[in-house]
Amino acid sequence: MTKGNINVSVENIFPLIKKFLYSDHEIFLRELISNATDATLKLKHLSNIGEAKSELGNIEIEVKVDKENKKIHLIDHGVGMTSEEVEKYINQVAFSGAEEFLEIYKDTAKDSGIIGHFGLGFYSAFMVAKEVEILTKSFKEDSTAVRWVCDGSPEFTLEDYPEKTTRGTEIILHIADDSTEFLEDYRIEELLTKYNKFMPVPIKFGTKTETLPLPEDAADDAKAETVEVDNIINNPNPAWTKNPSELSDEDYKNFYHELYPTQFEEPLFNIHLNVDYPFNLTGILFFPKLANNLNIEKDKIQLYQNQVYVTDEVKGIVPDFLMLLRGVIDSPDIPLNVSRSYLQADGAVKKISSYITKKVGDKMVSLFNEDRAGYEKKWNDIKIVIEYGMISEDKFYEKSDKFALYPTTDGKYFLWDELIEKIKDSHTDKNGRTVLLYATDADAQDSYIQKAKEKGYEVLLLDSPITPHLIQKLETSKDNISFARVDADHLNKLIEKDEPTISKLNDEDKERLKIEVEKNLENNTYVVQVEDLDSSDAPFLITQPEFMRRMKDMQATGGGGGMFGMGNMPEMYNLVINSNSSLADKILHLEDADKQKTLVQQAFNLAKLSQNLLKGKDLTAFIESSYSNLSS
Numbered sequence: 249m250t251k252g253n254i255n256v257s258v259e260n261i262f263p264l265i266k267k268f269l270y271s272d273h274e275i276f277l278r279e280l281i282s283n284a285t286d287a288t289l290k291l292k293h294l295s296n297i298g299e300a301k302s303e304l305g306n307i308e309i310e311v312k313v314d315k316e317n318k319k320i321h322l323i324d325h326g327v328g329m330t331s332e333e334v335e336k337y338i339n340q341v342a343f344s345g346a347e348e349f350l351e352i353y354k355d356t357a358k359d360s361g362i363i364g365h366f367g368l369g370f371y372s373a374f375m376v377a378k379e380v381e382i383l384t385k386s387f388k389e390d391s392t393a394v395r396w397v398c399d400g401s402p403e404f405t406l407e408d409y410p411e412k413t414t415r416g417t418e419i420i421l422h423i424a425d426d427s428t429e430f431l432e433d434y435r436i437e438e439l440l441t442k443y444n445k446f447m448p449v450p451i452k453f454g455t456k457t458e459t460l461p462l463p464e465d466a467a468d469d470a471k472a473e474t475v476e477v478d479n480i481i482n483n484p485n486p487a488w489t490k491n492p493s494e495l496s497d498e499d500y501k502n503f504y505h506e507l508y509p510t511q512f513e514e515p516l517f518n519i520h521l522n523v524d525y526p527f528n529l530t531g532i533l534f535f536p537k538l539a540n541n542l543n544i545e546k547d548k549i550q551l552y553q554n555q556v557y558v559t560d561e562v563k564g565i566v567p568d569f570l571m572l573l574r575g576v577i578d579s580p581d582i583p584l585n586v587s588r589s590y591l592q593a594d595g596a597v598k599k600i601s602s603y604i605t606k607k608v609g610d611k612m613v614s615l616f617n618e619d620r621a622g623y624e625k626k627w628n629d630i631k632i633v634i635e636y637g638m639i640s641e642d643k644f645y646e647k648s649d650k651f652a653l654y655p656t657t658d659g660k661y662f663l664w665d666e667l668i669e670k671i672k673d674s675h676t677d678k679n680g681r682t683v684l685l686y687a688t689d690a691d692a693q694d695s696y697i698q699k700a701k702e703k704g705y706e707v708l709l710l711d712s713p714i715t716p717h718l719i720q721k722l723e724t725s726k727d728n729i730s731f732a733r734v735d736a737d738h739l740n741k742l743i744e745k746d747e748p749t750i751s752k753l754n755d756e757d758k759e760r761l762k763i764e765v766e767k768n769l770e771n772n773t774y775v776v777q778v779e780d781l782d783s784s785d786a787p788f789l790i791t792q793p794e795f796m797r798r799m800k801d802m803q804a805t806g807g808g809g810g811m812f813g814m815g816n817m818p819e820m821y822n823l824v825i826n827s828n829s830s831l832a833d834k835i836l837h838l839e840d841a842d843k844q845k846t847l848v849q850q851a852f853n854l855a856k857l858s859q860n861l862l863k864g865k866d867l868t869a870f871i872e873s874s875y876s877n878l879s880s
């Protein structure tokens with residue numbers, strides 16, 4: 249038997265490990281299973297190339313909880329270790345790994361931004377165990393099994409252990425009194441499902457009862473037989489490790505539900521990621537139904553490293569606009585044992601992020617080209633991701649003319665160039681600028697939309713929360729276009745043509761009309777304007793100037809308008825009086841002051857009502873007075 253001292257430069261590393269990683273004790277299981285998996289895969293490889301002579305046999309990894317004796321056993325049938333290898337890998341390599349880890353995390357361990365806490369390896373066992381035993385037998389011919397024991401102090405013992413005759417390693421954790429939660433089956437099963445659900449080697453945890461199918465000629469009251477089978481907690485061949493040509497739509501959907509068992513909705517479509525240069529990355533991203541919901545916290549993209557779950561905090565690796573997607577990304581190249589701020593500056597990570605962006609763009613182009621009608625149907629659910637990508641990633645934006653859709657209130661969908669082609673004659677104003685009219689709420693802005701349509705204009709329906717940012721971006725990058733919401737002004741002003749306007753009133757009357765209206769609207773904050781509209785247009789019209797409203801909207805969804813300090817300004821509205829309406833005429837010529845007041849207020853309220861601006865007490869009073877008018 250060898251007794252020895254692990255070469256320690258930190259006085260006693262184990263209490264430190266425990267302290268630093270207090271909140272993350274559970275990762276011990278992931279670390280030990282990763283080692284067991286590595287050892288098994290190594291053996292498989294050696295066996296494939298003819299280096300390992302013995303039969304491969306059973307390669308399952310087994311986890312056993314012995315609650316009574318407060319032990320957890322992890323058994324693998326991998327390469328195992330010789331006595332020299334234990335000396336080298338456990339006493340020296342593993343230890344230096346643990347030491348290095350502490351060096352890195354000394355100051356940052358409490359920083360929740362650390363991704364994954366990888367790299368601690370074997371010594372993480374001491375986060376939960378007061379003593380750790382390794383029983384191991386190398387695959388090499390004629391090697392004797394050995395037993396290594398360490399109680400968490402820098403001292404260890406290493407001795408021959410001929411009792412172990414099978415190849416591989418068994419780690420026995422003597423669980424510490426403050427970690428007995430890990431002696432509960434449900435807790436271990438929970439951890440195995442969280443971290444090891446897609447590990448490449450089958451992992452057995454206990455057994456489960458399976459019901460056998462009844463034979464076809466079974467009697468009606470026949471009872472199905474049951475058998476006890478190994479409870480394998482993982483799927484060693486998850487969909488993302490396969491070639492896309494092997495997978496059907498059904499397979500992708502099944503994988504989606506395997507990944508998110510509580511998710512009942514089907515994903516809209518998926519994107520299979522697969523790259524091996526200049527970095528390695530595989531994965532599948534799913535587009536869920538999102539509509540206008542920006543805040544989806546549940547069921548996020550999961551990050552794996554060689555099929556080991558690491559985290560679902562993928563900020564920095566996945567571009568922000570794709571954080572709303574679901575799925576998995578697996579890459580051995582992501583530096584997992586560093587803090588997030590480092591991650592964001594890391595070149596490999598940046599490349600991964602732009603690769604994913606490119607892939608998503610390419611997928612959109614092909615989805616659109618292959619099945620335009622189907623793509624249009626999905627637009628409402630994917631637009632938020634696409635539009636967010638357009639405003640946040642220049643590369644994505646550059647490509648977006650090939651797949652970004654601009655729907656109209658009539659349910660037609662245009663690509664940018666198609667849209668401009670369609671509207672350029674009618675929507676171009678006297679200065680040669682093409683004005684795109686849009687609505688953000690088809691119901692609330694209905695009266696304005698109808699007016700625009702009567703004049704033969706197309707009205708876009710841009711109703712996602714980031715619309716103001718998107719149109720800002722389009723206006724600055726496309727030539728000679730501008731956007732205006734249908735209610736930003738009356739149409740003659742929104743798209744000014746070189747046509748003379750005809751007014752029934754002379755300038756003096758118009759000025760008088762303005763004064764009469766203002767006089768009858770006490771405490772009114774609206775700016776009154778008299779304009780020469782068509783006689784068939786509404787007599788009173790409320791408009792909300794585009795610029796101010798857009799800045800305020802932008803600030804509401806973050807950034808933009810705040811720059812100009814407009815976020816906190818009150819809403820600004822104009823009240824447009826149609827000089828050519830018969831009501832204008834009537835107001836001007838009514839002798840009775842009370843009647844004139846009622847008329848003006850009633851018309852003003854109707855205009856407010858059509859903008860959804862009549863609320864509370866004003867609405868109640870309006871309804872009451874309307875009823876009394878009916879009966880008078």
Ligand SMILES: Nc1ncnc2c1ncn2[C@@H]1O[C@H](COP(=O)(O)OP(=O)(O)OP(=O)(O)O)[C@@H](O)[C@H]1O
Binds near residue numbers: 287
């Ligand atoms: N179950 C096992 N079977 C065979 N060898 C093992 C086993 N567990 C650990 N080892 C050996 O001990 C070494 C150190 O393990 P440790 O987990 O500390 O670090 P690592 O696996 O090299 O890296 P990581 O820090 O990413 O886990 C391994 O590289 C391996 O050679």
